Every structure is written in structure tokens, then in C-alpha cells.
Amino acid sequence: MNGLTKQQERAGHGIRLRDLLRSTQIRGIMLVVLATGFCLTLAALWTITRYANNNLELLGRTLAYNLEAPLVFNDAVAVQSILDTLATQEDLSYVRVQNADGTELGQSRNDTPVAVFMDHIANLLLEQPLHMQVTHAGEVVGALELRMQGRVLVQFLLAGGGLILLWLVLGVLMAACVSARLQQRISRPLDVLSEATRQITWSRNFAGRVPNSPILEFNELTKDINKLVAQVQQWHELVLHEKAELEHRADHDALTGLANRSRFEVAMQKALLHAMRQRGHFALLFLDCDGFKSINDSFGHAAGDQVLKKIAKRLQNSLRDDDQIIRLGGDEFAVVIGSIRSEQDVVRVAEKILVRMAAPIFLENAVLIDLTISIGIALYPQHGDNTQTLSKAADQAMYQAKRQRLGYALPEPGQAHMAAAGSVM
Numbered sequence: 099m100n101g102l103t104k105q106q107e108r109a110g111h112g113i114r115l116r117d118l119l120r121s122t123q124i125r126g127i128m129l130v131v132l133a134t135g136f137c138l139t140l141a142a143l144w145t146i147t148r149y150a151n152n153n154l155e156l157l158g159r160t161l162a163y164n165l166e167a168p169l170v171f172n173d174a175v176a177v178q179s180i181l182d183t184l185a186t187q188e189d190l191s192y193v194r195v196q197n198a199d200g201t202e203l204g205q206s207r208n209d210t211p212v213a214v215f216m217d218h219i220a221n222l223l224l225e226q227p228l229h230m231q232v233t234h235a236g237e238v239v240g241a242l243e244l245r246m247q248g249r250v251l252v253q254f255l256l257a258g259g260g261l262i263l264l265w266l267v268l269g270v271l272m273a274a275c276v277s278a279r280l281q282q283r284i285s286r287p288l289d290v291l292s293e294a295t296r297q298i299t300w301s302r303n304f305a306g307r308v309p310n311s312p313i314l315e316f317n318e319l320t321k322d323i324n325k326l327v328a329q330v331q332q333w334h335e336l337v338l339h340e341k342a343e344l345e346h347r348a349d350h351d352a353l354t355g356l357a358n359r360s361r362f363e364v365a366m367q368k369a370l371l372h373a374m375r376q377r378g379h380f381a382l383l384f385l386d387c388d389g390f391k392s393i394n395d396s397f398g399h400a401a402g403d404q405v406l407k408k409i410a411k412r413l414q415n416s417l418r419d420d421d422q423i424i425r426l427g428g429d430e431f432a433v434v435i436g437s438i439r440s441e442q443d444v445v446r447v448a449e450k451i452l453v454r455m456a457a458p459i460f461l462e463n464a465v466l467i468d469l470t471i472s473i474g475i476a477l478y479p480q481h482g483d484n485t486q487t488l489s490k491a492a493d494q495a496m497y498q499a500k501r502q503r504l505g506y507a508l509p510e511p512g513q514a515h516m517a518a519a520g521s522v523m
């Protein structure tokens with residue numbers, strides 16, 4: 099992993115688009131620069147070589163014209179004088195003049211190291227030495243042999259090399275500029291796109307959307323991603339909704355919407371813990387309808403269901419929001435009331451419930467039902483210090499209330515039998 103950036107680690111081990119674009123750009127521009135430099139050099143070399151060869155021939159003709167008279171008179175001094183003058187003025191490295199018999203009448207040679215070096219370069223490119231005859235009135239009077247120095251050629255090569263180097267530097271600078279521009283115009287929108295996608299995935303914020311891109315293709319991709327995110331969002335919301343519904347169904351009663359038996363232990367533990375911490379009290383009420391079976395038998399199961407729903411509603415209306423109402427099953431309900439200060443508080447609640455339950459229940463088909471309920475009350479810590487003992491105490495009190503038609507009952511302090519209805523500890 100050494101040498102890899104965090105983004106590379108995240109993206110795996112592939113090359114980044116930005117780097118790929120940059121290297122492709124630089125390679126492309128370098129290739130163009132080198133190719134054009136090479137072609138230009140070839141064209142220029144060809145031109146200069148042709149020019150130099152023509153120049154050599156022109157020089158030969160000029161010399162031949164000037165040497166015509168001295169050669170007719172076989173005047174070696176005049177020949178040498180012309181050679182000295184012309185060879186130093188022109189770019190010549192070697193000139194030799196012979197008369198018609200082949201006798202040498204004059205010679206000029208530049209032997210300096212620079213001239214010798216340039217001579218070698220000129221020999222590579224030019225067709226030399228140039229041999230030329232000197233004629234007079236149609237007769238050959240002598241011959242010339244001459245070579246160019248190649249100074250101009252070397253100057254051209256140096257200048258050309260410098261230009262190519264400059265061209266290369268400019269090419270690299272151009273590549274860097276183009277690459278930076280590309281990064282701005284392609285990589286940045288792509289970075290924005292991938293960052294937004296990553297944010298949505300990581301934060302699971304499916305309400306988020308990828309912003310539009312100035313590049314058409316990226317924009318199409320953005321639209322597709324956003325469509326996909328919208329679908330995922332819908333799916334996610336559906337899953338969340340179903341999950342919530344399943345969770346609700348798991349601990350709620352389908353008929354009344356109250357918490358079901360699975361919540362009873364949780365509610366009791368919560369109330370116990372709170373009361374123990376606060377050194378306070380709480381109450382458990384067990385409620386059971388009297389003769390509910392006869393309602394089912396007389397009016398049908400659907401009517402029984404309606405009655406159970408009304409009872410649940412009346413219980414909710416009689417209690418505070420933070421009191422837990424649980425349907426234990428059938429016609430049995432439990433109520434856990436926290437923050438009880440005294441027994442009178444619970445008694446008042448039980449009486450309030452009984453008053454509400456005493457009102458007749460009207461069913462849809464104009465059936466009127468009179469229903470009574472029995473309530474058993476147990477208080478923490480007086481009647482038990484855990485769920486089991488409190489449940490047992492409340493249950494026994496409820497049966498006591500039912501048997502004696504008391505409405506509600508509490509266990510007597512320190513006794514196995516139940517307290518009488520309305521008794522105060």
C-alpha cells in the first residue's frame with residue numbers, strides 16, 4: 099500500500115483518470131513536436147545542401163572565369179594571388195589550380211582545427227571536392243579542384259538543434275497547460291460526481307442527489323445515477339416502513355393497537371428500575387372484563403372485537419400518555435402506572451376507569467352493551483419487589499374483586515388475602 103494515496107486505496111489499484119489524461123497529453127504532444135521537428139530538420143537539411151552545392155558550383159565558375167587569363171599565360175603568381183583573395187573571402191577550405199599539362203599553378207588550404215572539423219561535416223553533406231575545367235575559346239587551359247568549409251552548414255545545424263530544443267520545451271509547457279485545463283474541465287466534474295455518489299452511499303442519505311455536470315456525457319451519467327438513487331430511496335423508505343411496521347406488529351396488538359404481552363415484561367422492568375433509583379412507587383393494574391364470553395356468544399365475535407376496541411379506547415382516555423397499557427390477551431389488560439406518590443392516587447385512577455367503563459357501549463348495529471370490569475391493584479414495593487410477585491398480587495386482587503364484585507381490590511398489607519374495595523393502606 100506504500101506510495102498509494104488514500105483515494106487510490108479507495109479506488110483500488112487502477113490509474114487515476116487525471117494522470118492518464120496528463121500522460122496521454124504529454125506523450126501525444128511530445129510525439130507531434132518530435133515528428134514535426136524531425137521533418138522540419140530533414141526539409142531544411144535538404145534545402146541547405148542543395149543551396150550549398152549550387153553555391154559551390156557558382157564559386158567554381160567564378161574562379162574559373164577569373165583564372166582563365168592567368169592560365170592562358172601560365173602565370174602562377176597571378177593564379178596564387180586570385181586564390182588568396184577569393185579563398186579567404188568565400189567559405190572555401192581547399193582550392194587547387196592546374197594548367198592544361200597538369201602542373202599545379204596555385205593552391206589555398208585552411209588547416210585550422212575548426213576549419214578541418216567543419217570540412218568533415220561539409221564532406222558528409224556535400225558532393226565535394228568539385229572538379230571543374232577552365233576553358234578559353236573552346237580549349238581547356240586548366241583545371242580546378244575545390245571544397246567548401248561547411249561553416250554555414252554547422253551554423254544551421256546548431257540553430258536548428260536550438261530551435262528543436264525550444265520547440266520541445268514549448269511542447270512540454272503546452273502539454274502541461276492543456277493537461278491542467280483538461281483536469282479542470284473533465285477531472286473536476288468527475289471528482290464532484292464521484293464524491294457526491296460516495297457521500298450518498300456512505301451516509302445512506304438517499305434523499306441526496308448528484309449535482310448536474312457541465313459535460314453532456316457526465317450529465318447523462320448523473321441523470322442515470324440520480325434515477326438509481328431515487329429508486330434506492332423508494333426501496334429504502336419501503337424497507338424502513340415495513341421494518342417499522344413489523345417491529346410495531348411484533349410488540350403491539352393488531353385489534354386494539356395497544357402494546358401486547360411481549361411489552362409487559364419490558365414495561366415492568368423499566369418501572370421497577372425507575373422506582374428503585376428514585377426510591378419511589380409504581381402500580382400494576384390487572385383488568386379483566388366480567389362475562390365477556392357471553393357478549394361473544396350473544397352478539398358474535400365481531401361484536402366482541404368492537405367491545406374490546408372500545409375498552410382499549412376508554413382505557414387510553416382514562417390514563418396519561420406515560421402510563422403503559424397492555425393487552426395481555428383475550429379480555430385481559432394490564433396497566434403500569436409510574437410515579438405514584440400514594441395508594442390514593444392509584445385508587446383514584448381505578449375509580450376513574452370504572453366510571454368510564456360503566457357507560458354503555460353502543461355497537462354499529464344499534465346494539466347496546468353494559469359491561470363491567472374487575473381491577474386488581476398491586477403496588478411496588480408494598481406488594482412485591484419484582485415482576486412475578488407484583489403480577490401474582492395484582493392477579494389475586496383482580497380475582498378477589500371479580501368474585502366479590504368489588505370493582506377493584508388491593509392486597510392487604512402483609513396478608514395473603516386481598517384488601518377490600520376502596521380500602522386504604
Ligand SMILES: Nc1nc2c(ncn2[C@@H]2O[C@H](COP(=O)(O)OP(=O)(O)OP(=O)(O)O)[C@@H](O)[C@H]2O)c(=O)[nH]1
Nearest residue numbers: 386387388389390391392394399400402403428429
Ligand atoms: N371477540 C373476541 N373475543 C375474544 C378475543 N380473545 C379472546 N376472546 C374471548 O373472550 C372470552 C374470554 O372468556 P373468559 O376468559 O371466560 O372471560 P369471561 O367470559 O369474561 O369470564 P370471567 O372473566 O370469569 O368474567 C373467550 O370467550 C374468548 O374466546 C378477541 O380477540 N376477540
